[in-house]
Structures are given as C-alpha cells and as structure tokens.
Amino acid sequence: MGRPFNPGYILEVLPRLLAFLPVTLGVAAATAVLGTLLGFVLAKAKLGSSALARGLADAYTWVLRCTPSIVLLFLVYYGLPALVKAAFGVDASRWHRAFYVVLTFTLFFAATMSELMRSAYLAVDRGQREAALSHGLSEFQAFRRIVLPQAAVSALPNVATALVALLKEGSLAYTVGLVDLMGQGSLIIARGFGAWSLETYLAAALIYWALTVAIEKAAGALERRLSVGRRGLA
Amino acid sequence: MGLDLDYLARTLLLSLRGLPVTLGLCVATLVVSLPLGFMLAIVGIYRVRVLRKLASVYISFARGTPIVLQILVVYSVLPSLANQVAIRAGWDVDVFALNPLWYAVVVFSFNTTAVLSEIVRSAILTVDRGQYEAALSSGMTSRQAYRRIIVPQALLVALPNLANATINLIKGTSLAFLMAVRDVTAIAKIEAARGYDYVESYLAVFIVYVFVCGATQALFTLIERRLGIYRAPVVAF
C-alpha cells in the first residue's frame, strides 16, 4: 500500500518547469535591483539627521512588515489603478500583471533591505570612519572604502537569505495569474488531477536548490574577498 | 462596491480566535529554532570540517526548497511511512491521531533554524577578534568570553534581522492551513468562502497582523534601545 512513486517523472517534468524559469528570475532580478535602491534610500533616511525622513522611513518599514504579502499584492493590484484613474484618468487595470507583482515585491524587499543595511552599517565601529576622515579621506571615500566593505561582509549572509526568499516568493504572483516556475508546477499537478505532486515539487526543489546554492556561493566568495585583512572571530 | 462592515467586524472577532494558534506556532518554532540556529552558526564559524559541510547543505536545502514540498513531506509522506513502520513492528499506535499543529511546528522549525543560523553567524562575525583576545587575556574562559562579551554585542547587531525573521514567521504560519491548521488567516478565508467576501476578510486579516506584528516590532525596538545604550551614537554618513 506504499505511495506510488515515479522517479522518472522528475526528469520528465524538469524541462517543463525550466521553461518558466525566466519568469521567476526576471521578477526576482527586477525586484532585487529596484528594492535595493529603494532600501538604500530608506536606510539612509533612517540613519540620517532629518527627524522627518527618519520617521517616514521607520513608519514605512513598520507598516510594510506588518502587511501580509497577499494583502499588499491586492492593494497594489487594485489600489494603484484606482489612484492612477483618479489622478490621470488613465485606465491602468489592464497593465501587465508582472508590473504589479514586481512593484509589490519591491515595496517588501526595500523594507527588508533597509533594515539589513541599517544593522550592517551600525555594526561597523564608529572609530573607523573617524580614523579615515582624519587621514584626509572625504566622507564619501570613507564610506565607500572603509565602511561599506565591512558593512557588506556582515550583511551578505542575510542578503543571501533575502534573495532566496525573494525567488520563492515569486509563487505569490500566481495569485494574480502570473505563472512562474512554482505556478507551472502547481498547474502541471492540477492538470493531472493531483497526480505525481511529490515528484513535481521535487523537480521544482532541485531547481530552486541549485539557484540557492549559486546565490550562497556568490555571497560566500564576495564575503571572503571583502574580509581580506579583517580580524574577525573566525 | 460597498464594504460589508458588519461582516468585517464579525470576521475580525472570529479570526482573533486563531491568534493563539498563530502565536503558539510562532513561539514553539522560535523555542526550537533559536538554540539550534545558534549551534549551527557556531559550527559554521569554527569550520568543523564534516559538521560544517552538513550544516551548509542543510541551510541551503531548508531555505532553498519550496515550503510546499516540505509541507507535503512532513504532513503526508512521513506519517504514511511511520504508519507502515508501526504496522510492521506491531505497535499499537495511531500515527494519524497526532494534531497537525505538530507537523506545522516541524516544518516551520526546519525552515526558521536555517534562517536564524545565518543571522547569528553574520552577527557574530561583526564582533572584532581583538575583543575575544582581550577577554581571554583578562582571564576569561572561551565560554565566558562568548557569554559576556561576544554574544551581547552580536545580539544587538542581530536584533533588526531577528525582528524581520520573527515577523516573517508570524505571517508565514498562515501556510499551516495547508495542513488544516486554523490560524488567523485560515479563519478569515473560511468565513469568506460562503459569500465570497474576500475583500473584507483580507482587511480583517490585515488589521490583526498590523496589531500583532506592530507589537512584535515595538518589543524588538525596545530591546534594541535597552541593549544599544553602550553603542556609539548614530552618525550620518
């Protein structure tokens, strides 16, 4: 009475899943770039001297983190067209779903990144910046050459976590009908009336796992490069 | 369209009944994952050959594979196997009588441990080795150095990311509904089904999460402020 298991199906389904890899990667890449930029602006505001900017950035992070992703997706998917219509009289409701999905994920990713950057920046000892300044480096040079590499080292493992989560989050896009790798997996299972679900998800897992390992390897290599000359605990 | 405010209020109250499940799942997961994640992080830092390799495989697998697969395995495949083992061995236990909450705790702990270990590892790495050496030279044991010098500083660095992970966990526990566990989101979805009132249901869910996650964030901010008094003041870059 064992579970029917068909390992051959994993190989059979793999290329059908891979056909949707570009969607997963595209959404993730666009989100990563836009979200990091917005996250940087937010982090700067949080660490800056303007109380208003700090308050706004903190409030943004606070609210965004409390919002379930499906709620934000619907807010963006339905709220934005309503706003656009009210402001410009343009019907935005037929714009491509990918736009709304990327926008939603960007808003989330920026909140995560801003906290990540903030904690990484604060972890760098203040004396280092002062030493750099007293050696005649400009504020920007001190940031880029001294603070940033060290902050990046401590941020990298968590950036990897955020990126991996982002790849998997793409499956939420399915909620508004954008089919990515995971969505395709669910569809394949549905078309077979629920058959070979374990095999299909295993095939999807292989792809995601490979992507994860690639991200970790890249982050690890970067971590080692930036750590040259550092006297950490390791 | 108009909002059905009566329905919204009713669903809000109903979904609050799922709060003990949501929070219980979250706390149970953290209780399991925090010590395990810490140990994994230490293994990752000290390059204990075989262990380290195993740890890194586990971390990439746990973070990298779809949670639906993990749920499928823990909720469906493993109990079936356990049942067969029990039958072959002649044990008189009903494997399937187990409350699905436990399956949920296993799945979420499996995931969260990996995330936490990376948070802890990256935090410990920010503490300068000089501090550790200074602690040793002033007569502390390695263990004391960790407990009194390294961990408090690392904890401060880790806090914002721990807050992130905890909040993601609170929101993520709604996946337990795949295993028939009724948390806040599940109750709202069940209510929505009969009359298709999804707008109101998701609004109710949103309100509950704003309060719960808001309180969680406030707690973390408070701890960060308390621990942060020894840290040099924030400066603009």
Add this chain to the structure above:
Amino acid sequence: MKSIHDSASLGLAALVAAAALALVSSCDRPRGDQAADEAPRVVYSAHTQNYVPYGYIDEKGGSDGFEIAVLRAVDELLPDYEFRFVPTSDEDLFIGLETGRYQLATKGAWATAERREKFVFPKNPIAASVIGIAFRSEDSGRIKDLDSFAAYSGKLVPISPQSAQYTVVSDYNAAHPEHPIKLVPSDVFIINDAYLWVLEGRYDAFFDIKLSFQKNVEAEDGPFHHLASRLAYAPYKGIPTWPLFARGEQALADAYDGAIERLKAEGTLAELSRRYFGEDVFRFAE
C-alpha cells in the same frame, strides 16, 4: 557633504521612478473597451487556473476547460460582445468581479443564497459537476452513499472551503444534524495523496469529482490504478455550476441565457461535455 548625499538619494529616487515608468509604458497594452460604438464591447472573463476540467491554464499558457469552451461558443453567438479570458486565483476572481476588473467569472461555482446576493446569476447554469465519495472497497458493505458514510464514521479528508464540495457537505450537515460528516477545512492543496490517506486509514472517505477518481484510479495510466480493486466510488449527486456576473451586468447575463439556450437546443453543450468529461454531465444535474 550632506548635500552631495541628498542629491545622490534624489538621483536614486528618480532612477526608481524612471525604471517604474519604463516598466509601465512597456506593459501598457492597447485596450478595446474605449473603441467606437459599433465595435463589440470587451468583456473580461476571469476563470480559475487549476480546476481541471472546468477552467485551467493549458501547457502553452492558454485558457482551456469546459466552462471556457462553453463561453467561447456563447461569444460566437453574441456579436455585441467580445470575451477575453483571464486565468487567475479565486481570491482575485472575486475581488475583481466586485471592483469592476472582470465582468464575468467562472470557477465551477455553486449557488448559495449569499452568492446570489453579491453577484448576478443567469437563469441557466454553465456546467454540472458530478461529485461523490471515494472509499475503501472493503467498506463497501457498510458505505453505500453519503448517508451511510456519515453513519459509519464521517471521517472525511479535509476540503478547501472555497470549493464547491465544501458547500455541499456543509449543506448536508445542516440537513442531517443527527449524524453530521466531520467537515474539516484546509487550504487548497491539489495533491492526490487523499487516495492514499483513505487506503491507509487516515481518513475513511475523500469527497471529489467523479472525473478525478476516473483519472487517478480507474484509468490505465492512473497513479493509483494498481490499487483500483481496493478503492470504490459512490456518486452523491450532480450539481449545476454557474457563471458569475458582476452587479449591473444583467443585460450580459440575459444575452448569455439566450445563447446558452440555443447551444443546448443545438446539442453543442452535450457535445462539449462529452469532449471534456467523457459523458453528458447535464444528465445528472437536478
């Protein structure tokens, strides 16, 4: 120094905005609903992505399924309308129907009083589904139908509250308070593990559409075909499924009714049903 950083962040903000705008304009598609009067009115019809064979996305990403096929045939008969199909989740389908993104939606939906209040229902259903319970053959002496199953144990595999089956079982329970079925809600999880759960005794029955049982168990290539002798199926009943029209779309619903009556009379519906279900499901609907 501060000003440099301020301008840097301003630049970043501008970049984000520009990128967003670029994305928007590249995604902007021509819309049909603002065309001249004589052009047909575009109707956006949402449907489920994964409810096979009612409405789903096929391997090439196109809309397919029995309900879609019927609506396409209806569209043929209605020169004033042009249907465009949008596959999406149940949640989006309902929210979109309420807020005007979609004018029409199909999801193998069954009628409830609450739903009739929220949406416009036509006079004619679009399809029917034959549902019933799968159970262990060894219990066939005691389980013959839903009633005897409820009396036997009522241990039913959890069902998604969004699904029609959930409505049916809760209606059954309301009508039979003396021996209700144990109705446990769980999220949509399309896996056929339920057959195994019944075989191994985790549950005593699985409530599903007949076609699923045929494909998983009875079909030669079904994953549970080797266990076919140990599983049995008892149909409960056929229930009509309805297209949902947004409020204010009464004219569209009437046009649909006119077309569907013609399709029925011409035999097109029965023919489509045989193509997707292998039988005429309308025979079972009350």
